[in-house]
Amino acid sequence: MKLDGILFDKDGTLFDFAATWNAWAASLIRDLADGDDALARRIADAAHFDLATDQFAPTSPIIAGTNREAAECIASALPGRDVDELEQEMMIRAASAPLQPPVPLEPLLAELAGRGLQLGVMTNDSEYAARAHMGAAGVADRFRMLIGFDSGHGAKPAPTPLLAFASACGLDPARVAMVGDSTHDLIAGRAAGMVTIAVLTGLAGPAELSPHADVILPHIGHLPDWLDAA
Known part of the structure; x- marks a missing residue:
């Protein structure tokens, strides 16, 4: 046809995907945790992201999800964080991801x-x-x-x-x-x-x-x- x-x-x-988004996600998680290693691990666990290797697991809900779903996933490890605000921040940061x-x-x-x-x-x-x-x-x-x-x-x-x-x-x-x-x-x-x-x-x-x-x-x-x- x-x-x-x-x-x-x-x-x-x-x-x-890996070449573009692994480093971006690692930076996002560490910035959101602001030096709190335990919080960084909680965010990474919610995102199915391995901080030891800076890699997404194939099971991550972020891989095929919408930006809103990704923000909700991250926010689940950040009690009290406004999801709308987080979604906006992630959208702006995503625009400058290192494209490969x-x-x-x-x-x-x-x-x-x-x-x-x-x-x-x-x-x-x-x-x-x-x-x-x-x-x-x-x-x-x-x-x-x-x-x-x-x-x-x-x-x-x-x-x-x-x-x-x-x-x-x-x-x-x-x-x-x-x-x-x-x-x-x-x-x-x-x-x-x-x-x-x-x-x-x-x-x-x-x-x-x-x-x-x-x-x-x-x-x-x-x-x-x-x-x-x-």
């Missing part, structure tokens, strides 16, 4: 656009962070839509934000691929009637992703070859 559009997840897909794409994004996206594909991003992060990250990577103008969990279309694993992209671009969802690193991405893609493409630049492995994926690729750089073969 010829595709007319590709919708990308952001974290773990356009950007390698698995391959240079501009040449890849230019090639995909050159094939006539309409491109978009749907992330469970905020739209603010999505725009900041795409701008910092120099590729914001490659996307027809940048959708966050707070853009008014819902969040994954619901299919509504994916269908919003297809509708805005005038595309048949069956001719759109959802590319992501988590089951949230793929379950949403299946529910929207889209082709589901899993990549291994998040924390989920093939065994977890394969029941929901039409194909599994090592990273997004393999998309052109897969499109040629398909």
Whole structure:
């Protein structure tokens, strides 16, 4: 089947999850703990984050959750901390995360656009962070839509934000691929009637992703070859 559009997840897909977010999370936790080692451990435990290795566990609810869910998770270890305030702080800090794409994004996206594909991003992060990250990577103008969990279309694993992209671009969802690193991405893609493409630049492995994926690729750089073969 010829595709007319590709919708990308952001974290773990356009950007390698561990390389981008492990150091950011470690810094956030230590700053919130303000020198209190016991508090830092409580925050890390709530986030399923290992302070000894500065790594998220694959079980972390933050990995595929919305920014609001991440703030609620952290706030559970900070009694009395206002969740709205914490969510705002995390959103602003996330906008300056050290982005690490698995391959240079501009040449890849230019090639995909050159094939006539309409491109978009749907992330469970905020739209603010999505725009900041795409701008910092120099590729914001490659996307027809940048959708966050707070853009008014819902969040994954619901299919509504994916269908919003297809509708805005005038595309048949069956001719759109959802590319992501988590089951949230793929379950949403299946529910929207889209082709589901899993990549291994998040924390989920093939065994977890394969029941929901039409194909599994090592990273997004393999998309052109897969499109040629398909």
